Amino acid sequence: MSINIDRPCGTFDRNYFQAKEIFRTPLRKALLILLLGSMYLLPYLTNDYGISILTIICAYSIGMLGLQIITGYCGQISIGHAAFMGIGMYTVGILQRHFGLSFWACLPLAGLVPMLIGMLFGIPALRIKGLYLAFATLAAHFVIVYVISNWRSVTNGTDGIRMNRPGPLWGIDFSADRNYYFLVLTATVLMVYLATNLTRTKLGRALVAVRDNDIAAEVMGINIAHTKILAFGIGCFFAGIAGALGGAYYEYVNVEWFGLDDSIWFLGFLVVGGFGSIFGAIAGAAVWKIMDELSTLVTPLAETFLGGAAFYASAAFSLVFYALIIIIFLVFEPRGIAHRWQMIKRSYRLHPFPY
Amino acid sequence: MEETLNAFVFGICNGGIYSLLAVSYVVIYKSTRVFPFSQAAVLILGAYIMWYCLIAWHLPIWLGFLITCSAGAILGIFIERAFMRRLVGQPILAPIVVTLCLMLLLRGVGILLGKGNIQGFGESFLPVGAWKIGFLHIPEIQVFGFVLCTGLIGALMLFYEKTRVGLAMRIVHEDHVMAQSLGLNVRRVFQYSWVISCVIASIAGMLLGNIQGVGLGLDANGLVAIAAVLFGGLESFAGAIIAGLAIGILQMLTIIYIAPLLPGETTMMIPFILLLLVLFLKPYGLFGLTRIERL
Numbered sequence: 001m002s003i004n005i006d007r008p009c010g011t012f013d014r015n016y017f018q019a020k021e022i023f024r025t026p027l028r029k030a031l032l033i034l035l036l037g038s039m040y041l042l043p044y045l046t047n048d049y050g051i052s053i054l055t056i057i058c059a060y061s062i063g064m065l066g067l068q069i070i071t072g073y074c075g076q077i078s079i080g081h082a083a084f085m086g087i088g089m090y091t092v093g094i095l096q097r098h099f100g101l102s103f104w105a106c107l108p109l110a111g112l113v114p115m116l117i118g119m120l121f122g123i124p125a126l127r128i129k130g131l132y133l134a135f136a137t138l139a140a141h142f143v144i145v146y147v148i149s150n151w152r153s154v155t156n157g158t159d160g161i162r163m164n165r166p167g168p169l170w171g172i173d174f175s176a177d178r179n180y181y182f183l184v185l186t187a188t189v190l191m192v193y194l195a196t197n198l199t200r201t202k203l204g205r206a207l208v209a210v211r212d213n214d215i216a217a218e219v220m221g222i223n224i225a226h227t228k229i230l231a232f233g234i235g236c237f238f239a240g241i242a243g244a245l246g247g248a249y250y251e252y253v254n255v256e257w258f259g260l261d262d263s264i265w266f267l268g269f270l271v272v273g274g275f276g277s278i279f280g281a282i283a284g285a286a287v288w289k290i291m292d293e294l295s296t297l298v299t300p301l302a303e304t305f306l307g308g309a310a311f312y313a314s315a316a317f318s319l320v321f322y323a324l325i326i327i328i329f330l331v332f333e334p335r336g337i338a339h340r341w342q343m344i345k346r347s348y349r350l351h352p353f354p355y
Numbered sequence: 356m357e358e359t360l361n362a363f364v365f366g367i368c369n370g371g372i373y374s375l376l377a378v379s380y381v382v383i384y385k386s387t388r389v390f391p392f393s394q395a396a397v398l399i400l401g402a403y404i405m406w407y408c409l410i411a412w413h414l415p416i417w418l419g420f421l422i423t424c425s426a427g428a429i430l431g432i433f434i435e436r437a438f439m440r441r442l443v444g445q446p447i448l449a450p451i452v453v454t455l456c457l458m459l460l461l462r463g464v465g466i467l468l469g470k471g472n473i474q475g476f477g478e479s480f481l482p483v484g485a486w487k488i489g490f491l492h493i494p495e496i497q498v499f500g501f502v503l504c505t506g507l508i509g510a511l512m513l514f515y516e517k518t519r520v521g522l523a524m525r526i527v528h529e530d531h532v533m534a535q536s537l538g539l540n541v542r543r544v545f546q547y548s549w550v551i552s553c554v555i556a557s558i559a560g561m562l563l564g565n566i567q568g569v570g571l572g573l574d575a576n577g578l579v580a581i582a583a584v585l586f587g588g589l590e591s592f593a594g595a596i597i598a599g600l601a602i603g604i605l606q607m608l609t610i611i612y613i614a615p616l617l618p619g620e621t622t623m624m625i626p627f628i629l630l631l632l633v634l635f636l637k638p639y640g641l642f643g644l645t646r647i648e649r650l
Binding site: 131134143146149268271313316318319320 | 451582589618627
């Protein structure tokens with residue numbers, strides 16, 4: 001993906017100052033501030049249910065950004081992303097349970113521990129790529145879930161661990177859902193900023209080069225080993241932070257929350273959102289979690305038609321429905337919502353003419 | 356010693372089914388270069404259809420077998436025609452995501468078919484009982500399953516070596532573009548491989564359903580077979596068969612030597628540890644092709 005893809009035809013950077021700018025036009029800056037402001041005002045307009053959905057969307061957006069860096073930017077397929085998110089959750093849970101640390105002390109560790117483990121499981125990426133790497137991450141997923149569910153003395157096995165919300169900071173009490181949403185939203189904004197800046201750095205360009213053709217990238221003097229391992233590390237760092245924030249929201253962690261399905265949905269909804277764009281990652285996470293809510297709405301509907309059989313019907317419904325949506329996107333719009341959004345913007349700009 | 360020997364025999368019997376499943380992956384990968392993760396769920400469907408034929412509709416076994424096989428064939432045609440054909444030429448990620456999603460989709464269909472429970476076949480269609488040879492204690496059901504698997508694999512190998520379609524499949528494996536320019540219908544060959552693979556997977560599903568009980572947990576066998584495929588090398592039938600047997604033995608040895616030491620589902624875990632080791636040490640497996648890339 002070139003950086004200029006979402007620009008109108010004929011807009012070029014004429015000097016380094018322009019190339020380094022985050023906001024190309026004042027209008028974009030104003031729109032972004034408006035969006036952020038409305039995101040902070042949203043919880044005052046919705047009820048608790050709306051706030052819970054927003055919090056989860058924000059937390060999963062961070063996780064999805066991590067996968068976007070691994071898969072979307074660096075091109076390394078990972079079918080174990082949910083497990084790394086789980087490591088983040090469990091890091092916080094274990095540190096709180098065994099050492100009584102506060103959430104604020106755990107949060108950086110919740111990023112660093114998955115980062116190290118992710119770099120460890122990223123080592124096969126040095127020799128293999130594509131399908132073979134998918135196998136390696138699949139195996140990583142199973143190994144991680146096995147360790148978590150069986151190392152009972154530390155992780156409490158399949159019973160899960162209770163977690164505490166972060167303590168008050170500057171007089172803000174995070175046990176209230178609305179205040180906690182502000183925390184998660186702020187973290188999301190920060191992580192989005194980090195990820196956006198990453199794509200503008202030397203490392204970010206190296207990631208894209210490795211994705212597009214790793215041999216060519218190596219010829220150009222990019223240290224592939226370094227870049228791939230770093231991509232895994234950074235991606236898993238994001239996943240860990242997402243896990244810590246999500247787990248603290250529920251105040252509970254369970255190993256069943258990150259099954260193989262979740263890892264596959266992570267990858268699938270990244271496709272739905274769009275590869276290689278920050279907006280795509282957030283869109284993918286939003287679609288995923290909104291669909292989750294829709295599928296819980298289906299359960300009472302299924303109960304009226306099927307009676308006692310509703311439980312399995314809704315489980316099957318979400319599997320079939322999500323899978324169909326992802327496949328339809330891959331067949332008809334493989335570049336995802338992000339690309340469609342660019343098309344809409346372009347057709348608006350060029351309105352009377354097709355191009 | 357006796358225990359170990361028994362584990363070997365038992366493991367080889369179990370490994371026959373893994374070999375069959377591994378072959379069902381290799382058939383597709385060899386001709387289409389798409390790795391069909393979905394086969395892990397096709398075997399659930401095969402088991403459930405057989406269950407319906409035998410228990411719900413009270414059909415004779417041979418008819419149930421035929422119905423299940425043809426259902427597998429139809430499923431194969433459907434998957435190829437509806438999803439995979441549209442993805443030819445897309446980057447590697449698209450087929451991986453689609454087959455993974457198909458796995459979950461078929462799993463969802465499996466939940467609908469089985470109403471969420473684990474079902475048994477009522478009475479086994481393979482003979483139950485056990486032979487005692489010296490200290491060896493061999494359940495007949497495993498032996499017959501193994502014999503069936505070997506027969507099927509043998510038939511498939513003959514098909515590959517002796518028939519025109521098999522020849523076409525081998526040519527397509529070499530090079531898609533060259534095969535097309537020689538006048539072969541590459542799409543047809545893709546379709547054949549999906550049909551063959553899905554039929555094999557549903558037969559494996561029937562056998563596993565008979566041995567382990569019909570349920571959603573059956574796809575664990577499919578996932579373990581993925582480890583076998585990679586161990587043997589993605590393009591190699593011989594590798595798949597040998598690695599399937601090896602994984603079967605490894606699982607049985609795990610039950611004896613490792614399961615007492617570690618908690619939980621070690622039999623599910625050890626094949627994946629092996630997979631990671633293989634990827635670290637010899638990424639292209641025992642007999643796989645090492646692809647050398649050029650700029």
